[in-house]
Amino acid sequence: MLCRRVIPCLDVANGRVVKGTRFVDLVDEGDPPELAERYAREGADELVFLDITAAPEGRGTLLEIVERTARRAFIPLTVGGGVRQVNEMRDVLRAGADKVSLNTAAVADPDLVTRCARRFGRQAVVVAIDARRIVVAGAGEAAGSGEPRWEVLVKGGRQPTGLDAVAWAARAADLGAGELLVTSIDRDGTQSGYDTDLLRAISRSVGIPVIASGGAASPADFVAAVRDGEADAVLAASIFHRRIHSIAAVKAAMAAAGIHVRLDRETAA
Amino acid sequence: MTRVGVVDYGAGNLVSIAQALEAVGAEVLVAARGHALRGIDGLIVPGVGAARPAMNRLRRRGLLDPILAWLADDRPYLGICLGLQLLFEGSDEDGAVTFGSLPGRSVELVGAPRLPHIGWNQVERRRPHPLFNGIADGADFYFVHSYVGTPPESERALVVAETEYGVRFPSVVARGRTTGVQFHPERSGRDGLRLLANFVASLAPAARDLRPMATAAAAGGIA
Numbered sequence: 342m343l344c345r346r347v348i349p350c351l352d353v354a355n356g357r358v359v360k361g362t363r364f365v366d367l368v369d370e371g372d373p374p375e376l377a378e379r380y381a382r383e384g385a386d387e388l389v390f391l392d393i394t395a396a397p398e399g400r401g402t403l404l405e406i407v408e409r410t411a412r413r414a415f416i417p418l419t420v421g422g423g424v425r426q427v428n429e430m431r432d433v434l435r436a437g438a439d440k441v442s443l444n445t446a447a448v449a450d451p452d453l454v455t456r457c458a459r460r461f462g463r464q465a466v467v468v469a470i471d472a473r474r475i476v477v478a479g480a481g482e483a484a485g486s487g488e489p490r491w492e493v494l495v496k497g498g499r500q501p502t503g504l505d506a507v508a509w510a511a512r513a514a515d516l517g518a519g520e521l522l523v524t525s526i527d528r529d530g531t532q533s534g535y536d537t538d539l540l541r542a543i544s545r546s547v548g549i550p551v552i553a554s555g556g557a558a559s560p561a562d563f564v565a566a567v568r569d570g571e572a573d574a575v576l577a578a579s580i581f582h583r584r585i586h587s588i589a590a591v592k593a594a595m596a597a598a599g600i601h602v603r604l605d606r607e608t609a610a
Numbered sequence: 611m612t613r614v615g616v617v618d619y620g621a622g623n624l625v626s627i628a629q630a631l632e633a634v635g636a637e638v639l640v641a642a643r644g645h646a647l648r649g650i651d652g653l654i655v656p657g658v659g660a661a662r663p664a665m666n667r668l669r670r671r672g673l674l675d676p677i678l679a680w681l682a683d684d685r686p687y688l689g690i691c692l693g694l695q696l697l698f699e700g701s702d703e704d705g706a707v708t709f710g711s712l713p714g715r716s717v718e719l720v721g722a723p724r725l726p727h728i729g730w731n732q733v734e735r736r737r738p739h740p741l742f743n744g745i746a747d748g749a750d751f752y753f754v755h756s757y758v759g760t761p762p763e764s765e766r767a768l769v770v771a772e773t774e775y776g777v778r779f780p781s782v783v784a785r786g787r788t789t790g791v792q793f794h795p796e797r798s799g800r801d802g803l804r805l806l807a808n809f810v811a812s813l814a815p816a817a818r819d820l821r822p823m824a825t826a827a828a829a830g831g832i833a
Contacts, residue, residue: 462659
């Protein structure tokens with residue numbers, strides 16, 4: 342039976358892992374390959390690097406980090422941030438990444454998803470969707486149809502697009518995405534739990550795996566992302582960086598809730 | 611040091627395979643052209659994606675004939691993901707004709723809850739195989755694929771291990787020294803490295819060609 346995955350996310354700025362809410366109050370958290378190796382050892386099923394500076398001049402640094410990481414952590418690595426062209430994706434894969442995540446560039450140029458999938462296979466293409474719940478003016482849910490809705494934001498959650506997140510998710514899957522990384526901008530950095538309504542709505546509208554992101558505070562949130570959000574994988578950053586919860590503790594909670602996870606036989610036994 | 615050739619045809623994460631092999635003590639020779647396959651003890655064909663573009667690239671780079679000769683001689687081969695699927699006669703994904711070293715075809719994983727099949731899943735042995743020395747039965751390995759190489763019912767003996775994802779499918783096949791794994795050992799943590807180490811350990815130095823030794827001369831070269 343397929344295991345649900347637990348994925349630490351490393352936000353990288355200028356060659357260092359940073360923490361903080363995603364784009365402000367950045368605090369240096371260490372050397373990316375070092376942290377990646379630690380997480381691999383502690384039972385991470387996969388790693389995600391998000392280059393949050395994503396400046397073209399920083400590309401060389403990022404590729405060097407990816408290469409050093411691939412030497413030390415023998416688990417899958419997804420890299421996101423600033424890839425706008427097939428050739429840029431090729432460079433990131435050549436450095437040792439297994440997948441590339443496309444966000445702003447996919448919204449701006451949806452055909453990029455198709456071109457990348459055709460060149461490298463859909464399994465290598467992750468479309469990252471940053472979504473914000475649309476607040477209906479008036480009396481909350483009663484004012485709308487009763488069904489919550491979400492809007493896609495780009496440029497690190499700063500720019501609204503007018504796109505409906507569930508519709509964009511379905512389109513991204515049709516365009517050739519192999520996985521979706523769904524972040525709730527409302528929850529990100531707030532430690533108030535994943536937006537399971539958003540996850541479930543997207544999960545039910547696509548046939549590809551969905552990775553939950555944004556809002557993790559406790560192991561129970563990971564359980565909810567899978568059970569209520571129907572997510573295939575669950576991603577978190579700060580609770581792991583700050584050692585609030587270990588990957589093992591999260592997985593133990595998931596296993597106790599009847600969710601199938603990969604438990605390291607050597608450290609668990 | 612044992613030398614492993616890794617075929618580079620622009621279809622996959624070579625870096626991680628090369629680094630994983632180096633981590634288990636092998637010398638890696640990345641072969642982007644057919645003539646580069648001389649002087650190696652074992653051959654690894656990695657790859658993800660569709661079969662037809664892969665076959666075209668192998669042919670264009672002069673790699674296809676040396677690989678077919680290698681397989682015909684039953685020299686040590688490890689196919690990873692697409693490198694396993696190519697061993698069969700053809701792929702239903704795009705109708706490509708593939709190596710034909712093993713009977714059967716690559717078919718879509720019909721009955722799977724979601725495709726691609728991405729993530730860690732259990733590899734359950736149907737028979738013992740040295741690739742799994744020191745690895746627990748049912749250990750988790752990392753999969754990324756939508757198609758599976760499948761031998762016909764009459765050739766079930768080829769199946770070393772199976773995995774369940776909505777349906778049961780062969781995740782490891784072997785005949786003689788030709789082996790293939792549907793998962794990615796280079797991305798499967800400790801057990802993955804162990805599997806690669808077992809492959810490397812199985813490569814007898816006597817099988818090496820182009821060496822000034824009588825044993826090597828007797829073993830013959832690929833070219």
